[in-house]
């Protein structure tokens with residue numbers, strides 16, 4: 001009986017998921033954001049801990065890596081600086097805002113949206129490159145997002 005109930009629940013979830021996905025413009029990115037918020041994504045530090053990677057160095061700067069490192073000091077600082085120069089803004093997001101979204105709109109709604117999109121794309125970019133254990137480059141990132 002419990003087994004049946006479980007199956008039924010799974011079918012319902014399966015049905016619900018695609019309709020949710022179609023609500024978003026970039027399903028891949030939104031799916032990533034969801035995973036990110038659920039802390040499913042792994043950093044090299046975690047891979048190292050589980051013996052999958054041979055080191056836990058940042059793929060951008062070579063320092064010891066973690067989620068905090070990646071999104072507070074390293075590549076994200078360069079992306080934010082570049083965004084500010086390109087868009088004549090002065091975004092200086094907190095760690096929480098970098099991880100989840102800037103909700104205040106000191107430079108207008110559209111540019112804030114663009115900024116949040118850039119940060120999301122950056123997280124996705126870092127994540128996919130990390131999985132492929134390839135290095136990340138600012139120029140390559142800019143080329144992909146076309147800032």
Ligand SMILES: [Zn+2]
Pocket residue numbers: 058059060061062063069070074075
């Ligand atoms: Zn780094």
